[in-house]
Amino acid sequence: xxxxxxxxxxxxxxxxxxxxxxxxxxxxxxxxxxxxxxxxxxxxxxxxxxxxxxxxxxxxxxxxxxxxxxxxxxxxxxxxxxxxxxxxxxxxxxxxxxxxxxxxxxxxxxxxxxxxxxxxxxxxxxxxxxxxxxxxxxxxxxxxxxxxxxxxxxxxxxxxxxxxxxxxxxxxxxxxxxxxxxxxxxxxxxxxxxxxxxxxxxxxxxxxxxxxxxxxxxxxxxxxxxxxxxxxxxxxxxxxxxxxxxxxxxxxxxxxxxxxxxxxxxxxxxxxxxxxxxxxxxxxxxxxxxxxxxxxxxxxxxxxxxxxxxxxxxxxxxxxxxxxxxxxxxxxxxxxxxxxxxxxxxx
Amino acid sequence: xxxxxxxxxxxxxxxxxxxxxxxxxxxxxxxxxxxxxxxxxxxxxxxxxxxxxxxxxxxxxxxxxxxxxxxxxxxxxxxxxxxxxxxxxxxxxxxxxxxxxxxxxxxxxxxxxxxxxxxxxxxxxxxxxxxxxxxxxxxxxxxxxxxxxxxxxxxxxxxxxxxxxxxxxxxxxxxxxxxxxxxxxxxxxxxxxxxxxxxxxxxxxxxxxxxxxxxxxxxxxxxxxxxxxxxxxxxxxxxxxxxxxxxxxxxxxxxxxxxxxxxxxxxxxxxxxxxxxxxxxxxxxxxxxxxxx
Numbered sequence: 274x275x276x277x278x279x280x281x282x283x284x285x286x287x288x289x290x291x292x293x294x295x296x297x298x299x300x301x302x303x304x305x306x307x308x309x310x311x312x313x314x315x316x317x318x319x320x321x322x323x324x325x326x327x328x329x330x331x332x333x334x335x336x337x338x339x340x341x342x343x344x345x346x347x348x349x350x351x352x353x354x355x356x357x358x359x360x361x362x363x364x365x366x367x368x369x370x371x372x373x374x375x376x377x378x379x380x381x382x383x384x385x386x387x388x389x390x391x392x393x394x395x396x397x398x399x400x401x402x403x404x405x406x407x408x409x410x411x412x413x414x415x416x417x418x419x420x421x422x423x424x425x426x427x428x429x430x431x432x433x434x435x436x437x438x439x440x441x442x443x444x445x446x447x448x449x450x451x452x453x454x455x456x457x458x459x460x461x462x463x464x465x466x467x468x469x470x471x472x473x474x475x476x477x478x479x480x481x482x483x484x485x486x487x488x489x490x491x492x493x494x495x496x497x498x499x500x501x502x503x504x505x506x507x508x509x510x511x512x513x514x515x516x517x518x519x520x521x522x523x524x525x526x527x528x529x530x531x532x533x534x535x536x537x538x539x540x541x542x543x544x545x546x547x548x549x550x551x552x553x554x555x556x557x558x559x560x561x562x563x564x565x566x567x568x569x570x571x572x573x574x575x576x577x578x579x580x581x582x583x584x585x586x587x588x589x590x591x592x593x594x595x596x597x598x599x600x601x602x603x604x605x606x607x608x609x610x611x612x613x614x615x616x617x618x619x620x
Numbered sequence: 621x622x623x624x625x626x627x628x629x630x631x632x633x634x635x636x637x638x639x640x641x642x643x644x645x646x647x648x649x650x651x652x653x654x655x656x657x658x659x660x661x662x663x664x665x666x667x668x669x670x671x672x673x674x675x676x677x678x679x680x681x682x683x684x685x686x687x688x689x690x691x692x693x694x695x696x697x698x699x700x701x702x703x704x705x706x707x708x709x710x711x712x713x714x715x716x717x718x719x720x721x722x723x724x725x726x727x728x729x730x731x732x733x734x735x736x737x738x739x740x741x742x743x744x745x746x747x748x749x750x751x752x753x754x755x756x757x758x759x760x761x762x763x764x765x766x767x768x769x770x771x772x773x774x775x776x777x778x779x780x781x782x783x784x785x786x787x788x789x790x791x792x793x794x795x796x797x798x799x800x801x802x803x804x805x806x807x808x809x810x811x812x813x814x815x816x817x818x819x820x821x822x823x824x825x826x827x828x829x830x831x832x833x834x835x836x837x838x839x840x841x842x843x844x845x846x847x848x849x850x851x852x853x854x855x856x857x858x859x860x861x862x863x864x865x866x867x868x869x870x871x872x873x874x875x876x877x878x879x880x881x882x883x884x885x886x887x888x889x890x891x892x893x894x895x896x897x898x899x900x901x902x903x904x905x906x907x908x909x910x911x912x913x
Contacts, residue, residue, distance in 0.1 A: 344716050395901045398658050403897045406890040413887040581734035588727025595721050
């Protein structure tokens with residue numbers, strides 16, 4: 274039982290973080306984020322940047338799927354739109370990278386609205402299939418609109434330009450990506466304390482009821498698509514600056530499944546879930562790599578088996594979580610919290 | 621005149637691959653009708669069918685005619701295991717969760733195939749002969765002709781079974797109203813299992829036919845994406861729809877692939893899909909679902 278938590282003002286009652294413990298955890302987490310680049314070696318910094326990118330995109334998908342209830346298998350394609358926009362802008366103009374990334378997000382948001390139009394007629398699985406269709410059409414555009422996208426060869430990306438210095442090392446990119454991601458995650462957390470966010474949740478819980486309550490369904494569904502693909506576009510832009518090349522093979526349908534899997538594993542409809550899920554799913558392949566390296570002296574062609582093992586683990590994680598822990602890792606965290614809240618009393 | 625002949629040949633080839641699409645779509649429809657699950661893993665079970673056949677016929681050098689039923693039974697076995705092990709536990713969960721389980725299952729199956737057989741494409745041992753077939757002046761590849769005949773036969777059998785066989789009627793009853801079917805004494809869980817077994821076996825059979833035409837590889841599940849379009853266009857719960865839409869999509873793919881270029885094949889079908897979802901979300905022959913509060 275948590276005691277001494279009575280709120281005396283409305284402001285305290287609607288605060289995002291309500292207890293000292295939450296503030297303490299957040300402070301610790303912020304400290305870790307700041308200290309990390311000075312402690313980690315290059316390989317772990319590379320992973321940290323990748324995690325930041327994936328967290329941003331997964332949070333976006335969580336807004337659309339977890340909070341608005343519109344299942345999308347197009348997140349990878351939206352990221353690709355952002356990545357291509359950034360690549361094109363970096364080649365044709367010398368604009369600073371923040372502007373480029375913002376532009377990537379806006380273009381992706383526009384494409385997201387277009388892709389969201391079928392949600393006018395269909396929802397649920399049908400919408401998921403419509404987004405598969407949209408991402409295949411986008412893939413086709415990337416491959417064949419050669420004058421802009423570079424066709425099958427793709428585009429090279431010039432290093433991110435931040436007030437004259439170009440960001441090339443993982444150390445520099447970490448300082449660029451992590452603040453952007455933190456900003457976007459905080460934005461998402463706050464979104465659901467506003468009228469728009471509440472409307473999204475109402476649509477998820479029962480769209481017909483939401484319409485009866487006076488929420489214009491189409492407008493809010495399209496808005497959700499726009500916000501979600503804005504996140505994806507920004508994440509894609511960061512991705513472009515990170516890998517410095519974008520091609521039609523960079524974002525396949527597997528990437529879209531990856532993000533959906535990340536929020537399922539993490540916990541749909543929970544900001545924490547998006548963060549934890551994306552982090553977990555990004556790190557699992559690396560853990561498997563360590564495992565395979567450990568096994569390599571004993572197994573003859575362990576290296577060749579890594580990719581299939583990753584594919585199997587990826588699918589198995591999705592299945593296991595859906596069967597045994599449908600609320601995801603966020604629910605496990607909640608359970609641990611509850612245990613400590615009730616600790617001396619519940620036996 | 622030869623242009624017209626060429627057009628006919630292209631169309632015939634399109635109908636041939638369309639029949640295969642129909643067969644794969646049938647697997648989707650069967651499973652959806654009984655259990656309301658869109659099983660995206662059908663494409664991977666199709667691939668498993670091809671690999672089972674490969675393992676039995678090439679690996680253990682069995683006669684193709686022994687390997688064929690065994691491989692199909694292998695597909696059915698996967699269906700049974702998945703239904704009892706995973707899908708049954710997910711009863712009552714949201715449709716999206718079950719859909720994602722099948723996506724995960726697909727990933728596991730692809731990983732297993734890569735683990736056991738590697739990523740290189742393989743060719744299936746020949747069991748059909750290669751002499752081309754001529755209809756009048758029209759040339760068709762023998763394998764496509766065989767695929768067409770087999771697929772049409774199987775679909776015809778299924779249509780008859782749904783109409784007259786006890787199990788087929790039970791399946792239709794379950795599809796209409798599970799509770800009513802159950803109180804009439806129909807073994808509804810049994811129907812679920814049967815639908816998965818038969819559906820997955822059909823997919824495995826389609827995989828062997830597809831593998832005989834184009835070889836097998838871990839990425840051949842992409843064929844299932846076209847089949848998914850077929851199911852949506854035809855209507856998720858309509859066998860007739862699977863047949864008609866399969867032939868239609870097969871024709872469109874063949875025409876687009878020949879006259880516009882190979883890269884237009886997939887994109888043209890998916891444009892049809894989007895248009896269909898916008899205009900008639902429940903497909904040509906599907907049941908319109910009415911939603912009430």
